[in-house]
Amino acid sequence: MKLIEKIADLREEIKRFKREGKIIGFVPTMGYFHEGHLSLMEIARKRSDVLVVSIFVNPIQFGPNEDYNRYPRDLKRDLKLAEERGVDIVFHPDNREMYQENFQTYVNVEKLTKGMCGKYRPGHFRGVTTVVAKLFNIVQPDIAVFGQKDAQQAIVIKRMVRDLNFPVEIVVGPVIREHDGLAMSSRNTYLNDEERKQAPMIYKALKVAREKVKMGNRDAAKLKEIIENTIATAPLARIEYVEIVDDENLEPVSEVKPGTLAAVAVWFGKTRLIDNIYLMER
Numbered sequence: 001m002k003l004i005e006k007i008a009d010l011r012e013e014i015k016r017f018k019r020e021g022k023i024i025g026f027v028p029t030m031g032y033f034h035e036g037h038l039s040l041m042e043i044a045r046k047r048s049d050v051l052v053v054s055i056f057v058n059p060i061q062f063g064p065n066e067d068y069n070r071y072p073r074d075l076k077r078d079l080k081l082a083e084e085r086g087v088d089i090v091f092h093p094d095n096r097e098m099y100q101e102n103f104q105t106y107v108n109v110e111k112l113t114k115g116m117c118g119k120y121r122p123g124h125f126r127g128v129t130t131v132v133a134k135l136f137n138i139v140q141p142d143i144a145v146f147g148q149k150d151a152q153q154a155i156v157i158k159r160m161v162r163d164l165n166f167p168v169e170i171v172v173g174p175v176i177r178e179h180d181g182l183a184m185s186s187r188n189t190y191l192n193d194e195e196r197k198q199a200p201m202i203y204k205a206l207k208v209a210r211e212k213v214k215m216g217n218r219d220a221a222k223l224k225e226i227i228e229n230t231i232a233t234a235p236l237a238r239i240e241y242v243e244i245v246d247d248e249n250l251e252p253v254s255e256v257k258p259g260t261l262a263a264v265a266v267w268f269g270k271t272r273l274i275d276n277i278y279l280m281e282r
Contacts, residue, residue, distance in 0.1 A: 001083045003090050007138050010052075010091050014140050022049040026141035026168075028132060031055040032072040033081045036176040036184040040145040041085040043173050052139050053082055054091040056098060060106075061127030072186050091139070098134065107133045109156050109163070112250050116152050116243050116263055117274065128153055129160050136166050144168050149175045149183045151263055151276040155250060175275070177203065183275045195268035198234040202266050205230035206277040209262055213279045218256040220244040223279065231266060240265040240272070244279065258282045 004010045017024055025048025027040045045051050055078055062068035075092065082090050106126050112118075113125035136144070146154045154172045161168055176184045181203035182196075191199060205227045212223060227242045245252055247259045256279050263276040 001079070001087055001090065003079060003092060005092055005094070005097065007093065007097060010089070010138060013089060014138075017050050018140065023143070024048060024139065024141045025051045026135070026139050026144045027051070027053045028135050028144065028146075029053060029055055030057045030071065030186070031078050032074055032186040032189075033078050034176075034184045034186060034188075036147055036149060036173075038081060038085055039176050040147055040173045041082065041087060043171060044143060044145045045086045047143050047171070050088050051086060052089045052091060052141065053087045054093075054135055054139070056091075056093055056131070056135075058098075058127060058131040059095055060099070060130060061124050063121055063123065066121070067187070067190075070190075072189055091135075098131070106130045107160065107164075109160050112152070112156050112159055115250055115252075116241060116245070117265060118152070120240055120265065125153070125156055129156060132157055133160065133164070133166075136161075136168055141168055143171060145171045145173055147175065148172050149185065149275065151247070151261060152250060155247065181207075183273070185273065187271055187273065190271040191268060195236055195271065198236050199266075199268055199273060201231055201234035201237060202264060202273060202275045203277075206262055206264065206275060210277055210279050213256050220253050220256055220260075223256065223262070227262060227264065231264070234268075236268050238267040240267060247278075247282070256280050 025044035027044050029037050057071050059068055107129040108126045109129055118125050158170050161170055180200040182200045208230050209223045209227050224242050224244055231237050242264045244262050247261045258280050259282040260279045261276055262279050265274045
């Protein structure tokens with residue numbers, strides 16, 4: 001496995017792989033790997049000849065009062081885990097390599113980024129789509145794998161790829177959960193013991209709503225209320241949003257149909273957690 005820090009060096013490797021007709025798989029990450037990240041690498045590994053993983057804590061997707069500086073980082077550990085999963089190249093650029101002085105070009109997906117996380121994290125998705133577009137240009141992957149836990153992000157990236165004609169197949173891997181249902185996230189390390197004990201209530205609430213749908217309840221407003229009331233039984237939970245939307249345009253729905261997603265953001269202390277579940281699959 002190679003560790004590459006310079007764009008020019010990675011491009012030389014990519015040119016060679018392209019000449020050899022290799023299928024390039026790609027998993028973009030911010031590092032501090034957990035089983036969720038590793039599952040995406042496994043998906044990409046099975047579908048590609050060469051697997052590239054990026055580790056880059058992207059400054060332009062963080063707001064001024066967010067957790068960029070304290071976001072967990074452990075490159076040595078990440079490299080070991082990546083190698084164990086059969087990664088061929090880890091691309092680990094620094095900020096100056098990715099954003100040269102006086103950088104001023106951004107990619108923005110419009111409507112899909114207005115609600116949910118986009119409403120509460122202004123500029124976040126502009127930062128995400130910009131860095132992913134740059135990484136696609138650098139890595140030139142045939143396949144890129146993202147996680148369903150960040151459902152809005154995955155949908156936004158799919159739209160960007162379609163709208164800008166990137167020759168990349170986007171694959172979305174399932175949410176990987178802890179034994180008690182909490183969606184795996186690098187930010188889970190921020191939780192104290194009591195917050196961690198209560199955090200699985202998020203997934204429990206989503207599952208309750210899904211069970212209600214299976215029993216015939218299709219009323220999105222009532223299901224949203226059920227989710228809110230269930231999460232509220234965790235005393236430390238502070239709900240940022242609960243939304244029930246279609247999975248193509250992320251528009252709120254009044255009635256659950258195939259492709260309806262329930263998505264939430266909940267604070268426990270200083271930690272913001274997101275999760276989602278399909279109330280009805282397509």
